[in-house]
Amino acid sequence: MTIVEMPALPLLHHLIGDARVAGSEVLPVFNPSTGKEVAAQAVASEQDVDAAVRAATTAFKTWRSTTSAQRAELLYKLADAIAAESENFARLESLDVGRPITASRMEMPFNYDPLRYFAGAARVSHGTSIGNVGPGLHARVEREPIGVVGLIIPWNFPLLEAVWKIAPALAAGNTLVMKVTGVTPLSTTRIFELASKIFPPGVLNLILGNSVGGKALAAHPGVSMVSLTGATTTGKQVAASGAQTLKRVHLELGGKAPVLVHPGIDLAAAAEYLAGTGFANSGQDCTAPSRVIVHEAAYDEFVSYYLKHAGDIKVGAGLDETTTMGPLVSKTHRDSVQGFVDRAKAYAEIALGGEGVEDNGYYVQPTVILAPAQDSEVVQEEVFGPVVSIQKARNEDEMLTWANDVQYGLSASVWSNDINVTQRAARELEFGTVWINTHMEVVPEAPFGGFGNSGYGKELSMMALEEYSRYKTVMTRTS
Numbered sequence: 001m002t003i004v005e006m007p008a009l010p011l012l013h014h015l016i017g018d019a020r021v022a023g024s025e026v027l028p029v030f031n032p033s034t035g036k037e038v039a040a041q042a043v044a045s046e047q048d049v050d051a052a053v054r055a056a057t058t059a060f061k062t063w064r065s066t067t068s069a070q071r072a073e074l075l076y077k078l079a080d081a082i083a084a085e086s087e088n089f090a091r092l093e094s095l096d097v098g099r100p101i102t103a104s105r106m107e108m109p110f111n112y113d114p115l116r117y118f119a120g121a122a123r124v125s126h127g128t129s130i131g132n133v134g135p136g137l138h139a140r141v142e143r144e145p146i147g148v149v150g151l152i153i154p155w156n157f158p159l160l161e162a163v164w165k166i167a168p169a170l171a172a173g174n175t176l177v178m179k180v181t182g183v184t185p186l187s188t189t190r191i192f193e194l195a196s197k198i199f200p201p202g203v204l205n206l207i208l209g210n211s212v213g214g215k216a217l218a219a220h221p222g223v224s225m226v227s228l229t230g231a232t233t234t235g236k237q238v239a240a241s242g243a244q245t246l247k248r249v250h251l252e253l254g255g256k257a258p259v260l261v262h263p264g265i266d267l268a269a270a271a272e273y274l275a276g277t278g279f280a281n282s283g284q285d286c287t288a289p290s291r292v293i294v295h296e297a298a299y300d301e302f303v304s305y306y307l308k309h310a311g312d313i314k315v316g317a318g319l320d321e322t323t324t325m326g327p328l329v330s331k332t333h334r335d336s337v338q339g340f341v342d343r344a345k346a347y348a349e350i351a352l353g354g355e356g357v358e359d360n361g362y363y364v365q366p367t368v369i370l371a372p373a374q375d376s377e378v379v380q381e382e383v384f385g386p387v388v389s390i391q392k393a394r395n396e397d398e399m400l401t402w403a404n405d406v407q408y409g410l411s412a413s414v415w416s417n418d419i420n421v422t423q424r425a426a427r428e429l430e431f432g433t434v435w436i437n438t439h440m441e442v443v444p445e446a447p448f449g450g451f452g453n454s455g456y457g458k459e460l461s462m463m464a465l466e467e468y469s470r471y472k473t474v475m476t477r478t479s
Helices: 046-063 068-084 086-097 101-121 158-171 186-195 211-219 232-243 267-278 299-311 331-344 396-404 419-428 461-467
Strands: 014-016 019-021 026-031 036-042 128-134 137-145 148-152 175-179 204-207 225-229 248-252 258-261 291-295 349-352 367-370 387-393 411-415 433-436 469-477
Touching: 014 046, 014 186, 036 186, 046 148, 046 175, 046 204, 046 211, 068 086, 068 101, 068 158, 068 186, 086 101, 086 158, 086 186, 101 158, 101 461, 148 158, 148 211, 158 175, 158 186, 158 225, 158 461, 175 211, 186 204, 211 225, 211 232, 225 232, 232 248, 258 267, 258 396, 267 299, 291 299, 291 396, 299 349, 299 367, 299 387, 331 367, 331 387, 387 396, 396 419, 411 419, 419 433, 461 469
Parallel strands: 148 175, 148 225, 175 204, 225 248, 258 291, 258 411, 291 387, 367 387, 411 433
Antiparallel strands: 014 019, 014 204, 026 036, 128 137, 137 469, 349 367
């Protein structure tokens, strides 16, 4: 790790209790569109993490006793504060991730709506009265917060991912320590600055920097639950670390979403939609429709439409109003994605893109790979970039077999006007979310989470509130 002193750039601090903590080391923050440094961030040590957990533990003693109405009111206030700064947050997201500013603006309601949903959910009764269970014996079940929860978020949607975890954790009555990836700390730091003016000290704590902070948070004995969104390899490490203290572990990990395209639909419209979503956020989305499987009766026509729409994508800087696809998040990730493409040239047809982009930013061309084998790397592994494979299948059985033949089970979609086809797919696809004639539609009311190496546990919906709660049975002898 290279430690860089950058006094001329803004310094992002940890937020622990009611204090902004600089730490003893700093790391640079880069704009992926230009490769230039735009800020510096404090780097969390194990001591910083311990201080944050202690602050959250102290705050929990009082916060756990707040009413659901009080918690709801504060969640609404945070949602309103983010909404009031929509343009600022959109720009921070573009600087953080490189996402086109037009897309960042359009997505802003999705970044604060979950706070409003869980503000309402907090006031829904979660306990039950079992009633008399024997002569003079009454039983009930009470929901309780878990305690201090550790939240670890990824770099691809830093604002969204932060809200998805903050909202149910606080609604359930927990206090939290969040570890933000060292690549994209800008928008999340701003959330915590706003939250510090709304919530009591220590309820929300933020640590920045490299992987040291995340590892210390996952292993800390004072953390009762850890929730990670990230790579499958990281999830396995967090699960192993959490097992040492028997803390609850919630994992939302990688994906390799199949898209089953059948004949008889409007192929032009489907291709336009799937190209738009396939390269959204430069393909840096675990639900991206990156693995398209087309029935042979529709293949040639669909591919023609798809290549046209993918070819119309305009690659450029995130803050450029005309950009429709920005850079990748870092040089390291850009090189990884380009490596997948370069290796694919030996075993499949590169129908679009494929070449590196010479620029100061971290760019990869929108790339479409035709007819890769089912066991090939680009089909089996999560590329997490603007790379889409399209396979030709002979029949419905082969489409379903190929769709399920990966280690991931996060999301999938099926495109058909035949209800027998769509309902069979909904039953047989081994993925946590199955979309029919759409893709990447996510709302707070619907649970989100995967199977297999995509992890376990649910984000969003009332199920997420369950993730951040524990239940106690109370029995009373009445006579």
